[in-house]
Protein backbone atom coordinates (compact mmCIF):
# COMPACT_ATOMS: atom_id res chain seq x y z
CA UNK A 777 0.00 0.00 0.00
CA UNK A 778 1.31 3.45 -0.95
CA UNK A 779 1.92 6.11 1.73
CA UNK A 780 -0.83 8.24 0.14
CA UNK A 781 -3.34 5.71 1.52
CA UNK A 782 -2.71 7.28 4.93
CA UNK A 783 -4.28 10.52 3.73
CA UNK A 784 -7.69 8.85 3.25
CA UNK A 785 -10.16 9.46 6.05
CA UNK A 786 -12.84 7.06 7.23
CA UNK A 787 -15.77 9.44 6.91
CA UNK A 788 -19.41 8.73 7.74
CA UNK A 789 -20.58 11.77 5.77
CA UNK A 790 -19.83 13.03 2.26
CA UNK A 791 -16.84 15.27 1.58
CA UNK A 792 -17.35 19.04 1.58
CA UNK A 793 -16.50 19.33 -2.13
CA UNK A 794 -19.15 16.72 -2.94
CA UNK A 795 -21.81 18.61 -0.97
CA UNK A 796 -20.76 21.77 -2.82
CA UNK A 797 -20.88 20.02 -6.21
CA UNK A 798 -24.33 18.55 -5.57
CA UNK A 799 -25.65 21.94 -4.49
CA UNK A 800 -24.28 23.85 -7.47
CA UNK A 801 -23.99 21.59 -10.48
CA UNK A 802 -25.99 18.94 -12.22
CA UNK A 803 -24.17 15.64 -12.11
CA UNK A 804 -25.06 12.86 -14.49
CA UNK A 805 -24.62 9.09 -14.09
CA UNK A 806 -22.51 7.17 -14.85
CA UNK A 807 -20.32 8.60 -12.06
CA UNK A 808 -16.73 7.52 -11.36
CA UNK A 809 -15.09 8.58 -8.11
CA UNK A 810 -11.44 8.46 -9.15
CA UNK A 811 -9.34 8.24 -5.98
CA UNK A 812 -12.31 7.45 -3.76
CA UNK A 813 -10.37 6.51 -0.59
CA UNK A 814 -12.59 4.40 1.67
CA UNK A 815 -15.57 5.24 -0.55
CA UNK A 816 -17.77 7.46 1.64
CA UNK A 817 -18.76 9.65 -1.34
CA UNK A 818 -19.49 6.58 -3.46
CA UNK A 819 -21.80 5.19 -0.77
CA UNK A 820 -23.53 8.55 -0.31
CA UNK A 821 -24.26 8.89 -4.03
CA UNK A 822 -25.38 5.28 -4.29
CA UNK A 823 -27.83 5.88 -1.45
CA UNK A 824 -29.23 8.75 -3.50
CA UNK A 825 -29.91 6.26 -6.28
CA UNK A 826 -27.06 7.31 -8.56
CA UNK A 827 -24.93 4.89 -10.53
CA UNK A 828 -21.41 5.24 -9.14
CA UNK A 829 -18.21 3.25 -9.18
CA UNK A 830 -15.17 4.02 -7.08
CA UNK A 831 -11.55 3.51 -8.04
CA UNK A 832 -8.60 3.92 -5.70
CA UNK A 833 -5.23 2.19 -6.17
CA UNK A 834 -4.97 1.59 -2.43
CA UNK A 835 -8.52 0.58 -1.55
CA UNK A 836 -10.53 -0.29 -4.69
CA UNK A 837 -7.84 -1.16 -7.22
CA UNK A 838 -10.06 -2.49 -9.98
CA UNK A 839 -10.05 0.04 -12.80
CA UNK A 840 -13.50 1.15 -14.00
CA UNK A 841 -14.88 -0.83 -16.91
CA UNK A 842 -17.26 1.94 -17.91
CA UNK A 843 -16.84 5.55 -19.04
CA UNK A 844 -18.22 8.24 -16.76
CA UNK A 845 -20.36 11.23 -17.63
CA UNK A 846 -19.14 12.56 -14.28
CA UNK A 847 -15.67 11.98 -12.91
CA UNK A 848 -15.04 13.07 -9.33
CA UNK A 849 -11.45 13.53 -8.18
CA UNK A 850 -11.53 14.76 -4.63
CA UNK A 851 -8.47 15.67 -2.55
CA UNK A 852 -6.26 13.37 -4.64
CA UNK A 853 -3.90 15.61 -6.65
CA UNK A 854 -2.83 17.50 -3.52
CA UNK A 855 -1.43 14.32 -1.90
CA UNK A 856 0.68 13.26 -4.90
CA UNK A 857 4.33 14.17 -4.38
CA UNK A 858 5.57 14.86 -7.91
CA UNK A 859 4.18 16.91 -10.74
CA UNK A 860 4.92 14.03 -13.11
CA UNK A 861 2.62 11.74 -11.11
CA UNK A 862 -0.09 14.41 -10.91
CA UNK A 863 0.06 14.65 -14.71
CA UNK A 864 -0.21 10.84 -14.99
CA UNK A 865 -3.39 10.95 -12.93
CA UNK A 866 -4.89 13.70 -15.10
CA UNK A 867 -4.10 11.71 -18.26
CA UNK A 868 -5.53 8.49 -16.86
CA UNK A 869 -8.62 10.14 -15.42
CA UNK A 870 -9.51 11.89 -18.70
CA UNK A 871 -9.52 8.47 -20.43
CA UNK A 872 -12.41 7.45 -18.20
CA UNK A 873 -14.51 10.48 -19.07
CA UNK A 874 -17.03 10.16 -21.90
CA UNK A 875 -17.13 12.90 -24.57
CA UNK A 876 -19.36 15.71 -23.21
CA UNK A 877 -18.83 14.35 -19.70
CA UNK A 878 -17.60 16.51 -16.84
CA UNK A 879 -14.61 16.15 -14.51
CA UNK A 880 -14.77 17.77 -11.08
CA UNK A 881 -11.32 18.14 -9.53
CA UNK A 882 -11.22 19.29 -5.93
CA UNK A 883 -7.98 20.08 -4.14
CA UNK A 884 -6.91 21.70 -0.91
CA UNK A 885 -5.78 25.27 -1.51
CA UNK A 886 -2.32 26.79 -1.26
CA UNK A 887 -3.53 29.08 1.52
CA UNK A 888 -4.81 26.13 3.55
CA UNK A 889 -1.82 23.81 3.07
CA UNK A 890 0.82 26.53 3.47
CA UNK A 891 -0.81 27.58 6.71
CA UNK A 892 -0.95 23.97 7.98
CA UNK A 893 2.68 23.52 6.92
CA UNK A 894 3.74 26.53 8.99
CA UNK A 895 1.67 25.68 12.06
CA UNK A 896 2.74 22.02 12.12
CA UNK A 897 6.39 22.56 11.12
CA UNK A 898 6.06 20.27 8.11
CA UNK A 899 9.22 19.83 6.03
CA UNK A 900 9.25 21.49 2.61
CA UNK A 901 9.44 19.08 -0.32
CA UNK A 902 8.82 19.40 -4.07
CA UNK A 903 6.96 22.70 -3.67
CA UNK A 904 4.74 21.17 -0.97
CA UNK A 905 5.30 19.52 2.38
CA UNK A 906 6.21 16.21 3.94
CA UNK A 907 3.96 15.87 6.97
CA UNK A 908 5.00 14.38 10.32
CA UNK A 909 3.19 11.16 9.28
CA UNK A 910 5.32 10.89 6.15
CA UNK A 911 2.48 11.83 3.80
CA UNK A 912 2.75 14.60 1.21
CA UNK A 913 0.54 17.67 0.84
CA UNK A 914 0.70 20.44 -1.73
CA UNK A 915 -1.85 23.24 -2.03
CA UNK A 916 -3.22 23.54 -5.56
CA UNK A 917 -5.45 26.34 -6.81
CA UNK A 918 -7.55 26.10 -9.96
CA UNK A 919 -4.82 27.68 -12.09
CA UNK A 920 -2.34 25.05 -10.90
CA UNK A 921 -4.77 22.33 -12.02
CA UNK A 922 -5.25 24.05 -15.39
CA UNK A 923 -1.45 24.08 -15.77
CA UNK A 924 -1.44 20.32 -15.17
CA UNK A 925 -3.92 19.93 -18.05
CA UNK A 926 -1.62 22.04 -20.25
CA UNK A 927 1.43 20.01 -19.30
CA UNK A 928 -0.53 16.82 -19.99
CA UNK A 929 -1.18 18.16 -23.52
CA UNK A 930 -4.89 17.80 -22.80
CA UNK A 931 -5.88 21.43 -22.47
CA UNK A 932 -7.38 21.45 -25.98
CA UNK A 933 -9.42 18.33 -25.24
CA UNK A 934 -11.40 20.04 -22.49
CA UNK A 935 -13.38 23.21 -21.91
CA UNK A 936 -12.99 24.92 -18.56
CA UNK A 937 -16.54 25.19 -17.27
CA UNK A 938 -16.10 26.60 -13.80
CA UNK A 939 -13.46 27.57 -11.25
CA UNK A 940 -14.16 27.88 -7.56
CA UNK A 941 -11.38 29.08 -5.30
CA UNK A 942 -12.58 28.76 -1.73
CA UNK A 943 -10.49 29.36 1.36
CA UNK A 944 -9.90 25.67 2.07
CA UNK A 945 -10.68 23.82 -1.13
CA UNK A 946 -10.84 24.58 -4.78
CA UNK A 947 -13.00 22.98 -7.49
CA UNK A 948 -12.17 22.99 -11.19
CA UNK A 949 -14.91 21.73 -13.52
CA UNK A 950 -13.94 20.77 -17.05
CA UNK A 951 -15.97 19.27 -19.86
CA UNK A 952 -14.38 16.74 -22.21
CA UNK A 953 -14.86 17.88 -25.80
CA UNK A 954 -12.75 15.30 -27.67
Ligand SMILES: C[S@@+](CC[C@H](N)C(=O)[O-])C[C@H]1O[C@@H](n2cnc3c(N)ncnc32)[C@H](O)[C@@H]1O
Pocket residue numbers: 780781783784785787791810811812813814816831832833834835849850851852855856865
Ligand atom coordinates in the same frame (compact mmCIF):
# COMPACT_ATOMS: atom_id res chain seq x y z
C1 LIG B 1 -6.96 12.43 0.80
S1 LIG B 1 -7.47 10.91 0.11
C2 LIG B 1 -9.02 11.36 -0.58
C3 LIG B 1 -9.98 10.20 -0.67
C4 LIG B 1 -11.41 10.54 -1.07
N1 LIG B 1 -11.50 11.11 -2.40
C5 LIG B 1 -12.04 11.46 -0.07
O1 LIG B 1 -12.26 12.63 -0.38
O2 LIG B 1 -12.30 11.00 1.05
C6 LIG B 1 -6.43 10.74 -1.31
C7 LIG B 1 -6.61 9.42 -2.03
O3 LIG B 1 -5.88 9.44 -3.27
C8 LIG B 1 -5.59 8.10 -3.56
N2 LIG B 1 -4.57 8.00 -4.60
C9 LIG B 1 -3.23 7.94 -4.48
N3 LIG B 1 -2.64 7.79 -5.69
C10 LIG B 1 -3.64 7.75 -6.60
C11 LIG B 1 -3.68 7.58 -8.00
N4 LIG B 1 -2.57 7.42 -8.73
N5 LIG B 1 -4.87 7.56 -8.61
C12 LIG B 1 -6.01 7.70 -7.90
N6 LIG B 1 -6.04 7.86 -6.55
C13 LIG B 1 -4.87 7.87 -5.91
C14 LIG B 1 -5.13 7.56 -2.21
O4 LIG B 1 -5.16 6.15 -2.17
C15 LIG B 1 -6.14 8.19 -1.26
O5 LIG B 1 -7.22 7.35 -1.00
